[in-house]
Each structure stands twice: as C-alpha cells, then as structure tokens.
Amino acid sequence: MEKEEYKEDSTCETRNQPNSCSQQEQQAQAQKRLEANLSHIKHRIMVMSGKGGVGKSTVATNLAVSLSLEGLEVGLLDADIHGPNIPKMLGIESRHVEGSVNGLIPVQVLPNLKVMSTAFFIGHHDEPVVWRGPLKHSAISQFLGDVEWGKIDCLIVDLPPGTGDEPLSVAHLIKNVDGAVIVTTPQDVALLDSRKAVTFSRMLSIPVIGIVENMSVLTCPHCQKEIPLFKTGGGEKAAQDMRVPFLGRIPIDPEMVADCDRGTPFVMSHPGSAAAQVFKGIANRCAEFIRFKETEKKANLERFPYRFKMHEVKK
Ligand SMILES: Nc1ncnc2c1ncn2[C@@H]1O[C@H](COP(=O)(O)OP(=O)(O)O)[C@@H](O)[C@H]1O
Ligand SMILES: [Mg+2]
Numbered sequence: 078m079e080k081e082e083y084k085e086d087s088t089c090e091t092r093n094q095p096n097s098c099s100q101q102e103q104q105a106q107a108q109k110r111l112e113a114n115l116s117h118i119k120h121r122i123m124v125m126s127g128k129g130g131v132g133k134s135t136v137a138t139n140l141a142v143s144l145s146l147e148g149l150e151v152g153l154l155d156a157d158i159h160g161p162n163i164p165k166m167l168g169i170e171s172r173h174v175e176g177s178v179n180g181l182i183p184v185q186v187l188p189n190l191k192v193m194s195t196a197f198f199i200g201h202h203d204e205p206v207v208w209r210g211p212l213k214h215s216a217i218s219q220f221l222g223d224v225e226w227g228k229i230d231c232l233i234v235d236l237p238p239g240t241g242d243e244p245l246s247v248a249h250l251i252k253n254v255d256g257a258v259i260v261t262t263p264q265d266v267a268l269l270d271s272r273k274a275v276t277f278s279r280m281l282s283i284p285v286i287g288i289v290e291n292m293s294v295l296t297c298p299h300c301q302k303e304i305p306l307f308k309t310g311g312g313e314k315a316a317q318d319m320r321v322p323f324l325g326r327i328p329i330d331p332e333m334v335a336d337c338d339r340g341t342p343f344v345m346s347h348p349g350s351a352a353a354q355v356f357k358g359i360a361n362r363c364a365e366f367i368r369f370k371e372t373e374k375k376a377n378l379e380r381f382p383y384r385f386k387m388h389e390v391k392k
Contacts, residue, residue, distance in 0.1 A: 122231060137235035159205070182224075
C-alpha cells in the first residue's frame with residue numbers, strides 16, 4: 078500500500094499497520110508514548126550498586142512497599158532483565174500481565190503499588206534471558222512507554238549491578254531521574270564498586286540520594302552480640318569520602334532471606350524489627366528528597382516562570 082495514502086489523517090497507531098510506517102515514524106511514536114507516560118510519573122528513583130548480591134532488589138522492594146504504606150502511589154520497575162527477582166520477592170511470580178488498548182497493565186500488589194518485570198514474560202523461571210544491549214534497551218523503553226503506570230507519585234527502578242546497559246538505558250530514556258539510592262555491603266571490594274556507582278550517577282547528572290550499607294552486622298540470637306560478618310561502617314565512610322548522604326545501616330536478618338524466598342515484603346511481616354526500622358528511615362529520607370524536589374521545582378517556577386515553562390514544554 079502507498080504510504081502517501083495515510084499522510085493526512087493518521088499515525089502508525091491509528092492506522093494499526095505498524096509495518097507500513099518508516100522506522101523513523103515508529104520511533105517518533107514510541108518517543109511520544111514514552112513522554113506522555115512519563116509525564117504522569119511525578120518522581121523516578123533508581124536503586125543501583127556496583128556489585129551483585131548486595132541487596133538492591135531487597136532494598137528496592139522494601140522501599141517501594143514502605144512508600145506505598147505511607148500512602149504514595151508507587152510503581153516498581155524491575156529493570157534487571159537477566160535476573161528479575163522482584164516478582165519472586167513479592168510473591169507474584171505466577172501473575173500474568175494483561176494488555177489493554179493503551180498498553181500493558183502492570184501487576185497490582187497492594188492498592189497503591191504496581192510492578193512490571195521481564196519475569197512475567199519468561200516461560201519458565203529456569204529459562205535465561207539471552208539478550209544483547211539493543212534488545213534490553215528496547216524492553217526498558219517498552220516498560221516505560223508501553224506500560225500503563227497511570228498517575229503515580231514515584232517509580233522505583235531496580236537495576237542490575239554495575240554501570241552497563243540497563244542503568245544507561247534507564248537514565249537515557251527517563252532523562253530526568255530524580256535521584257539514585259546506592260546499595261553496598263561494608264567490605265572493601267563492594268565499597269570500591271559502589272564508589273563507581275556514585276561517579277556514574279554524577280557523570281549522568283543524577284543526584285545521589287544516598288548510600289545504604291546493607292548486611293552491616295548480625296546480632297547473635299543467643300548472646301545478642303553484634304557480629305560484623307562483612308565488616309561494618311564502610312558504607313558511611315564511602316558516603317563521607319564521596320560527599321553524599323548516608324541513608325542507614327541495614328543489619329543482617331535471616332528472616333529477610335526467608336521472607337524474600339516466601340515472597341513476603343519484610344517491612345510488612347516484621348515491622349517491629351531493627352532492619353524494618355532502617356528501611357522505613359530510608360523511605361522517609363526518599364520521601365523527604367521528593368518533597369524537596371517538589372519545593373525546588375515550585376520555587377523555580379515562581380522565580381523563573383517563563384524559563385521553567387519553556388523547559389517543561391521541551392521535555
Ligand atoms: N539485610 C539482609 N539480611 C539478610 N539477608 C539479606 C539482606 N539483604 C539482602 N539479603 C538477601 O541477600 C540475597 C541477595 O539480595 P538481592 O536483593 O537479591 O541482591 P541484589 O539485588 O543486589 O543482587 C537475597 O536472598 C536477600 O534475601
Ligand atoms: Mg537484584
């Protein structure tokens with residue numbers, strides 16, 4: 078069919094014949110959808126680290142749950158394409174993603190918490206996702222642009238370890254990430270990598286909300302003595318050295334491992350525990366940070382209404 082015929086009235090979407098559009102047209106449409114979708118998401122926070130297994134997904138999950146329990150509308154995007162653990166941690170592995178005319182509907186976990194993850198699209202949980210960078214970029218782009226997040230206060234993005242494809246895609250696609258929470262464990266090898274995550278955020282002009290030291294100490298259940306299994310205090314020292322806030326020290330709690338495996342959010346099942354208190358403290362700091370950003374935006378709008386509006390229009 079001749080392309081010219083469609084020129085007048087339609088876009089790739091209204092024609093419902095995507096193959097008849099040029100790649101450029103399709104990209105422009107995808108960009109429009111992405112911008113429209115992101116415009117409903119007030120704040121975006123990335124949870125990252127230099128190393129794997131330090132507790133990013135655990136922090137992202139408990140942060141999202143804590144914020145939603147505080148009454149915020151929250152979205153949790155599992156951007157760890159190769160190791161998507163969030164559905165397992167929330168006990169929603171078997172749930173399916175439904176589609177609507179407007180896109181994919183994220184899985185609802187709590188009345189004000191919804192989740193999207195590649196885990197929902199994998200046939201069997203033993204199946205690996207073997208994708209190169211461009212495919213991962215495209216998946217993240219769809220998770221941001223083609224998922225019906227709706228009007229939410231905050232999108233928490235759980236990232237894989239390191240400073241590779243996924244964090245770059247998220248930063249590139251979201252453009253104005255509000256801030257990054259960097260998770261580390263206290264030993265030197267983890268700290269070294271977490272400093273790289275701070276530098277990475279700075280290179281991309283993403284404010285660092287702060288560093289979290291996870292798996293800080295284990296309290297002996299018999300004598301109550303604190304055992305620094307992976308040392309302690311390194312996260313705070315790294316935060317001081319890198320001049321970023323320190324958000325707290327989460328102790329090792331064997332119940333957290335059991336909860337993750339059971340699919341129960343730790344802050345809900347053990348609200349009185351020392352670790353849950355730290356999670357709540359981290360959530361409060363993030364909420365404060367969000368409020369600060371809103372005040373800052375409002376002040377800018379009052380001080381420079383013209384410039385600010387122009388900037389908004391451009392986005
Ligand atoms: N503070 C903690 N105490 C006990 N276990 C923890 C703690 N933080 C994380 N874990 C456990 O460590 C494992 C790895 O955590 P995860 O969040 O998947 O790390 P990452 O996302 O950085 O790879 C999980 O089994 C999780 O339950
Ligand atoms: Mg993870």
